[in-house]
Amino acid sequence: MTHEPSGLKIIDRFSISLVRCEKRPTSPFGCKVGLRSVIIHSVLLCSSFKKSRKYSDVGKLNKINFDSLKRPDYVRTLTIRCRHLSRKESNPAAGVFRDFRNLDRLEIDRCHLKSLPSALFSGLQNLYSLVVKNAKLSVIPLDLFAYTPNMMTLDLAGNELRIEPYALRSLRNLIHLDLSNNSIDFVTNTLISLTKLKVLTMDNNRLTNIDFRRLPKTLTDLSLRNNFITTIHYVSGSVRNLRRIDLSGNRLDFIAGSGSINMLPPSLRQIDLSNNQIAFIEDKSLAELKMLAVLNLKDNQLTELKVESLSGPENRLRLLLGRNPFKCHCGIRWLIHSTEKTYPVVLDLSELNCSSLLNDNQKLSLTVADQRNLLICQYDILCPTSCICCDKPVCSCRSSCPPKCRCYRSANMESAQKTRNVVMCEKMRFDGSEEIPDTITELQINSVQLEQWDIKKLQKLRALETIRISNTSITDDQANSLYSSRVLMELQLSSTNITKVPSNIGNLSQLILIDNPLTQLTNGDISVSEIFPQSLKLEKNQL
Incomplete structure (x- = not known):
């Protein structure tokens, strides 16, 4: 026993x-x-x-x-x-x-x-496995690994290395190498000799660029988290077996669709680009990445994203996009309404927010903005789907944006929800409403020279509900003509030269007077403010 x-x-x-x-x-x-x-x-x-x-x-x-x-x-x-x-x-x-x-x-x-x-x-x-970490090593002897020819995993994390140790060349059987938390700022050709290396981790170093030609072709997993990388260099044939890459926490600002700079290797299946500074992804950036399954773009600087930029993967791509400063632009509506099964699916759709193109301070959930038809896009010519003369020289149902103005419309102009058609004009002469689209719902005028003002022309714009005038010379008489309009619901006058509060605000549901030379309130003004306390807002005037 x-x-x-x-x-x-x-x-x-x-x-x-x-x-x-x-x-x-x-x-x-x-x-x-x-x-x-x-x-x-x-x-x-x-x-x-x-x-x-x-x-x-x-x-x-x-x-x-x-x-x-x-x-x-x-x-x-x-x-x-x-x-x-x-x-x-x-x-x-x-x-x-x-x-x-x-x-x-x-x-x-x-x-x-x-x-x-x-x-x-x-x-x-x-x-087969060696860990020497947090040892404050800055130099590795050239022959240190000559006695360990069968080593497969090596962890040198948390030291003070400034370059990959040349001694690594003798580790012909090495599969996994961790050089994280060092001070390496440049990748040399040392790693190319590691012909069996599959996993390389170099998180939390000082790398500013990465050249895939300096990495072994056998590599399948590469982690470069929390460096200072602004540029990646790719040449066809390098790292041809790479499946997963983690570049989160770096300083990349764009992904390219051609060339050799900031191009992604086509063999990749998982990519983490979160917490970078990416503001633009070129069309066809993923065209060659047929096997790509997951792409993480959280915490970047994307304001819009075209579906054409993400076409290429053969299987439906899974996306992570949270905490990007998206604009409420109709160009991102596809994130919610995927019309084709080949379109990517957004895994964190509920986390996506966007800010209004017309007001940066207005932030909404992307799904809410879509439900309320608040996604808008810029246009030069606007034709409803029911219009049959859009391609003809003269067309009564076609609207054109006035010269030197910018025009925006709702993503879905046929929606049962309220639609928007906004015209914004600034730093120009403005002589009336002859060229303003009949379907306009909001007119914004900034730093404009008013040659003449015919309220009757504005009253013909039956859909016009809001006018915002700023940094423009406008008289009290001209302002009074706006107050009496039967179509306007909201009027804002900022930094004009009006001196009086109107005695009657007509059908306006909101009148906003900001930074005007209003020096005092009369009994009539006070009466108006008492009768319409929710409608009248006086801010930064000279009262």
Whole structure:
């Protein structure tokens, strides 16, 4: 009958199990050691570890601590962690791990390593995983990895490296490399020699650009989060196996549809571009990315997004677009109304907001703006779908935007919801309403020279409900003609030269007088403000 020692769990005679001994010796690095062993039917290992309990003078023990282990060749995983915020420098001797000839994984964390001897890892031919992180290393000896030819994963995160170590060239079997949280600002050709590398992580460095030609073609996963990257260089054939890339938290401001700058590799299936400064995505930017499944564009500077920019993937693309400063433009209406199954689907549609093209301070949920028909677009010529003469020289149902003005209309002019047709004119001569579309609902005039004012012409515009006049010379008589209009519902006069509040505001539901030379209120003015308290707003005048 086999007796089971303390700390050892044997499942059956041929099982492989992990063992953590209750007592841990100290190491040549000046800190305690966590020892885990993969064993096959052994009952002696834990007893040998218990004998290490007597070595408790942390910081002064050397290689003899490891020599005290009866069977170090049984150890498969060795973890060394120094105290948090420790300033004590560790100077391990060459070959300190040589008796751990079957060691699979070695982790050294938080130990301040002033320098490393080139033969530190001698004897560890079977080591496949090495972690040396938060060690303040700035230089790696050229031959450091010459003794670990079978290493497959290497973690050098949290050091002070300024360039990829040249010593990496000897790791021909390396699959996973982590260089995060260093000070690397440039990628050289060192990594090209790693012909089996599949996963590369370089988060939180100082990279400003990335050239895919300097990366191995075998790479499948690349993470470059939180750098300073403004430019990526792609040439056909480079990183042809890349499937996933994370460029979040960088400074990219556009994605290109052609050329070699800011082009995305066609082999990609998942792309994270969140938290950049992307304001523009060119048409056909994804044309060659046939296998792309997920694209994250959250927290960028997109104000609009054309569906043509995202065409290319063979399967329906899944998009993340939250926290972009979208404008309430009809060009983004497709995000809600996908007319084709090939259109991308927005996973975070409920998080999308937009600001009015006519008023930046007005922000709405995109879905609400669409429901209220508040998505608008600029136009030069406006023809309803029922108009049959739009392509003819003379057409009564066609509306044209006046010269030097900007015109906007609702995305859905046939909607049962209220539609908008806004004309904005500034810094020009304005002599009436001859060229204003009959379907106009709002007229905005800014810094305009009024040659003449014929209220009868404005009254013929039956859909006109709102007029906003600013930075324009307008007399009290001209203003009175507007107050008496039967069609207007809202009138705003800002920075004009009117001096009086009207005694009668007609059918207006709102009259806004801002920054005008109104010096005093008469009894009649006060009466108007008392009768229509919700309709009259006086702000920044000279009262």
